[in-house]
Amino acid sequence: MSSGANRGIFRSLMRDPMGAFGLILVVAFLIMALAAPWIAPYDPLKISITERFQPPSLAHWAGTDQLGRDLLSRIIFGARTALSIAMTAAGIAGGVGLLLGMIAGYGPRWLDAFLVLMFDSMSSLPMIMFALAVITVVGPGTGTLILVVVLVSIPGYARLIRAQTLSLGSADFILAERVMGASSARILARHLLPNVVGPLVIVLSMDIPVIIMLEAGLSYLNLGVRPPIPSWGNILYDGYTSLRAAPSMVLIAGLPLVLATLGFTFLGEGLRDAIDPKLKVRVPR
Amino acid sequence: MTTPLLTVENLTLNYRTGGDPVQALRGVSLTARAGEVLGIVGESGCGKSTLAATLMGLAGTNAEITDGAVSFRGENILTAREETRRKLRGKHIAMVFQDPMTAFNPVLTIGAQLVDFQHNSGTPKRQRHSAARDMLDRVGIPDPDICMGRFPHELSGGMRQRAAIAAALLMQPEILIADEPTTALDVTMEAQIIHLLRNLQSDYDGAIIIVTHQLGVIAQLCDRVVVMYAGQVVEEADVDTLFHAPRHPYTKALIACDPASLSIKEKRLPTIGGRPPDLAHPPAGCAFADRCAQVEPICRTAAPPRVEIGPDHIAKCHEAWS
Amino acid sequence: MSALLELDRLSVDLSISRWPLRTTLNILSDITLTLARDETVGLVGESGSGKTTLGRALLGLQHISAGTVRFDGTPLKTAADFDRIRPRTALMFQDAVASLSPRMTVGEAVTEPFRIHNRPMPDWRARAAELLEEVGLPADMASRYPHELSGGQARRAGVARALALKPDLVIADEPTAGLDVSVQAEILNLMADLKDRYGLSYMVITHNLALVRHVADRIAVMYLGRLVETGPTAEVFSNPAHPYTGSLIAAEPKPDPRKRRTDLAIKGEIPSLIRRPSGCEFHGRCPLATARCRTEAPALRDIAPGRKARCHFAETYQKQGA
Numbered sequence: 001m002s003s004g005a006n007r008g009i010f011r012s013l014m015r016d017p018m019g020a021f022g023l024i025l026v027v028a029f030l031i032m033a034l035a036a037p038w039i040a041p042y043d044p045l046k047i048s049i050t051e052r053f054q055p056p057s058l059a060h061w062a063g064t065d066q067l068g069r070d071l072l073s074r075i076i077f078g079a080r081t082a083l084s085i086a087m088t089a090a091g092i093a094g095g096v097g098l099l100l101g102m103i104a105g106y107g108p109r110w111l112d113a114f115l116v117l118m119f120d121s122m123s124s125l126p127m128i129m130f131a132l133a134v135i136t137v138v139g140p141g142t143g144t145l146i147l148v149v150v151l152v153s154i155p156g157y158a159r160l161i162r163a164q165t166l167s168l169g170s171a172d173f174i175l176a177e178r179v180m181g182a183s184s185a186r187i188l189a190r191h192l193l194p195n196v197v198g199p200l201v202i203v204l205s206m207d208i209p210v211i212i213m214l215e216a217g218l219s220y221l222n223l224g225v226r227p228p229i230p231s232w233g234n235i236l237y238d239g240y241t242s243l244r245a246a247p248s249m250v251l252i253a254g255l256p257l258v259l260a261t262l263g264f265t266f267l268g269e270g271l272r273d274a275i276d277p278k279l280k281v282r283v284p285r
Numbered sequence: 286m287t288t289p290l291l292t293v294e295n296l297t298l299n300y301r302t303g304g305d306p307v308q309a310l311r312g313v314s315l316t317a318r319a320g321e322v323l324g325i326v327g328e329s330g331c332g333k334s335t336l337a338a339t340l341m342g343l344a345g346t347n348a349e350i351t352d353g354a355v356s357f358r359g360e361n362i363l364t365a366r367e368e369t370r371r372k373l374r375g376k377h378i379a380m381v382f383q384d385p386m387t388a389f390n391p392v393l394t395i396g397a398q399l400v401d402f403q404h405n406s407g408t409p410k411r412q413r414h415s416a417a418r419d420m421l422d423r424v425g426i427p428d429p430d431i432c433m434g435r436f437p438h439e440l441s442g443g444m445r446q447r448a449a450i451a452a453a454l455l456m457q458p459e460i461l462i463a464d465e466p467t468t469a470l471d472v473t474m475e476a477q478i479i480h481l482l483r484n485l486q487s488d489y490d491g492a493i494i495i496v497t498h499q500l501g502v503i504a505q506l507c508d509r510v511v512v513m514y515a516g517q518v519v520e521e522a523d524v525d526t527l528f529h530a531p532r533h534p535y536t537k538a539l540i541a542c543d544p545a546s547l548s549i550k551e552k553r554l555p556t557i558g559g560r561p562p563d564l565a566h567p568p569a570g571c572a573f574a575d576r577c578a579q580v581e582p583i584c585r586t587a588a589p590p591r592v593e594i595g596p597d598h599i600a601k602c603h604e605a606w607s
Numbered sequence: 608m609s610a611l612l613e614l615d616r617l618s619v620d621l622s623i624s625r626w627p628l629r630t631t632l633n634i635l636s637d638i639t640l641t642l643a644r645d646e647t648v649g650l651v652g653e654s655g656s657g658k659t660t661l662g663r664a665l666l667g668l669q670h671i672s673a674g675t676v677r678f679d680g681t682p683l684k685t686a687a688d689f690d691r692i693r694p695r696t697a698l699m700f701q702d703a704v705a706s707l708s709p710r711m712t713v714g715e716a717v718t719e720p721f722r723i724h725n726r727p728m729p730d731w732r733a734r735a736a737e738l739l740e741e742v743g744l745p746a747d748m749a750s751r752y753p754h755e756l757s758g759g760q761a762r763r764a765g766v767a768r769a770l771a772l773k774p775d776l777v778i779a780d781e782p783t784a785g786l787d788v789s790v791q792a793e794i795l796n797l798m799a800d801l802k803d804r805y806g807l808s809y810m811v812i813t814h815n816l817a818l819v820r821h822v823a824d825r826i827a828v829m830y831l832g833r834l835v836e837t838g839p840t841a842e843v844f845s846n847p848a849h850p851y852t853g854s855l856i857a858a859e860p861k862p863d864p865r866k867r868r869t870d871l872a873i874k875g876e877i878p879s880l881i882r883r884p885s886g887c888e889f890h891g892r893c894p895l896a897t898a899r900c901r902t903e904a905p906a907l908r909d910i911a912p913g914r915k916a917r918c919h920f921a922e923t924y925q926k927q928g929a
Contacts, residue, residue: 171705171708175700176698181693329758370713471814478857501859505868528863539789545791552799557789
């Protein structure tokens with residue numbers, strides 16, 4: 001992909017107010033996650049029993065939880081947990097899906113048939129049951145969470161990429177490459193890849209909030225990130241158990257989830273509109 | 286001379302873009318008369334498709350008509366209410382497109398659509414069905430009853446174009462506009478569609494307007510021809526005069542560079558050279574001046590006049606008499 | 608003149624399997640054709656005649672069921688054989704814009720053959736400018752993307768890429784389809800100039816007879832995947848030996864209103880490959896068909912030096928035409 005085309009995408013993304021808003025939110029969360037140790041006012045794990053259930057104040061902008069830990073610091077570090085899990089999982093799933101999808105779409109027909117059968121049987125498993133089964137076998141934890149997300153999302157990405165590859169594989173410019181004598185590896189890497197990653201990036205961007213939610217949900221059920229590591233799900237769980245003592249905690253813990261979801265979704269939609277409309281990219285949702 | 290059905294007077298249309306507006310039509314005037322086939326010929330970007338769409342009242346949302354009138358039976362349809370225009374479109378003016386696939390709904394049979402097109406005719410369904418069947422028969426579809434039950438994609442390109450013509454004729458419009466009706470077809474199908482349109486003309490008292498870039502189609506089918514260049518009508522004449530005594534240098538060049546007009550093999554074909562002007566900034570003088578073989582100094586400074594060469598023969602050129 | 612390309616009894620079958628049914632479609636059968644060095648052969652037929660498939664089969668892009676392709680005397684059998692001749696052959700696509708990678712600039716696209724074949728290219732920008740200049744495009748076009756080009760510009764870029772490695776054989780699939788008349792002439796002149804400069808041989812695949820008459824030394828007419836007539840262009844046009852060729856020539860819309868056809872040059876449509884007619888496959892549309900034509904398939908036979916036709920009554924037809 002040439003840098004000129006990328007610059008064009010960025011420019012038209014910034015022209016679209018929703019896309020620009022999404023991009024700003026996502027960048028803000030990324031900075032928050034990367035710079036957590038420097039921007040968090042307190043140690044997120046530091047317990048201070050005397051300061052339990054403080055309402056928001058100048059000292060604690062978001063208040064404290066049932067153990068007197070600073071909520072804002074926990075949310076900032078929670079972003080680190082959420083984003084690292086979501087982006088690792090999405091990255092692995094997207095990468096594997098891209099590879100398998102391109103092989104299925106451009107490779108021999110028998111391999112395609114085999115891979116499609118695999119994708120179909122994978123996605124016919126009920127997701128929650130599958131997740132619970134894996135957690136039961138492997139035990140809860142960050143690694144398990146990533147494993148579950150990766151396994152569950154690969155078939156969808158692979159199918160998307162396969163469909164894109166199939167429709168592009170019969171395009172004239174790919175045939176032109178074959179006539180010129182380009183090898184299959186060259187066609188896949190230089191010509192198909194740049195044209196199929198666009199839609200994948202869009203879907204990934206829109207799926208990251210889903211993974212964040214899943215992480216929060218499983219952590220809420222005590223099946224995901226183990227306490228005391230701060231995660232938005234754990235904070236939400238703590239908020240729920242202390243709903244009577246500090247009603248603001250639930251709201252404050254829910255806010256970053258909502259904002260992250262909005263940010264990534266808007267960014268995904270903005271990207272979809274910004275990526276060359278000439279390519280007629282359609283993202284099945 | 287027959288009565289004019291549709292008159293276009295000094296039609297001027299701009300397309301709004303990011304920058305300066307593109308002046309797609311720059312004072313187009315023409316007349317379509319009952320019982321005749323009018324050809325509009327020109328190269329891509331000359332404004333012929335914009336003109337056809339405007340006649341149907343279908344110019345895009347970024348189009349802005351700044352001047353002129355399109356009158357159907359004396360009524361200006363540009364200023365008419367949307368309600369009136371819609372009626373006009375369905376009942377009095379019909380259109381056939383280059384790609385007939387787009388004219389049909391892919392999930393309904395041809396028959397169902399032809400019956401549905403007559404929804405405001407007020408006749409019972411049985412009668413509409415037989416009218417549709419008869420129309421398919423009339424446009425030369427071999428088994429009209431079988432065709433009624435077919436879906437658009439099951440027909441060949443030629444048959445689909447016949448069905449589209451049938452659909453357009455069902456409402457017995459006074460004006461039939463065909464935009465590049467044969468461009469997507471093979472030579473053999475093209476010949477058959479030309480033959481069909483010509484036969485239709487003999488028992489049809491409306492006007493047929495053919496928009497095309499193919500001189501062959503014009504020569505075979507039309508009675509009168511309008512040549513367009515850079516958003517203007519540069520020459521208008523009856524078909525024989527246009528091909529055998531053209532006066533505008535553009536018309537002459539266009540006819541000369543068509544390989545079909547050469548009967549012997551030649552090493553090199555004549556070309557026009559250069560490109561049409563940018564219509565966001567059209568030149569002050571003649572739009573063809575930069576490409577013209579007979580260019581004079583005046584052509585670059587003054588807009589050419591409409592020169593009446595004979596009855597029904599007009600050329601927009603300073604040198605029309607030379 | 609030595610033969611550059613020889614096709615000997617080439618057949619392409621396509622098996623359509625919808626379990627448990629399995630049918631074999633005979634897309635091309637028994638094609639024997641040679642292309643000499645410096646020669647231009649025009650391959651003519653309606654859509655569905657198999658002309659595009661033939662163009663792809665002889666480049667090894669389509670599985671060949673029987674027969675051989677010989678390039679410069681060497682038979683091509685395996686994929687590796689075809690890969691070896693890639694730098695010496697090129698294909699010009701009907702849809703020039705679609706044949707250019709949408710994310711590559713024109714400059715990158717035209718120099719792509721050098722990269723694919725690891726040819727030395729010290730400065731690719733300079734090479735791109737050189738190639739573009741050769742086809743009459745300004746050097747700054749190199750930084751454009753395909754969708755920013757006009758039809759004629761994209762076509763020129765396609766020519767530049769096809770000629771990058773100075774091939775011996777260029778297969779041009781509808782080289783002027785969708786172009787304006789004046790641009791068409793420019794592209795044809797460009798192809799002629801480059802042929803002279805580099806001693807190219809062209810196989811021009813088209814349904815446009817005017818184009819073939821202008822560019823081809825010899826013509827090969829296809830119908831339902833078979834050759835029905837071959838011979839020198841001028842002779843075939845002046846006195847066709849197969850009624851199908853005659854009908855095609857007659858069907859072409861002549862850009863002269865004084866040469867209007869009142870009758871229908873050719874009736875019906877090309878039959879489906881699934882239901883090939885018995886006997887002579889053209890009998891359903893042929894004005895001369897007899898009982899013999901319905902049962903007995905004619906062979907492609909010599910009718911004059913250098914001319915072949917697949918018709919029982921070729922001589923009678925020629926006499927009638929003269």
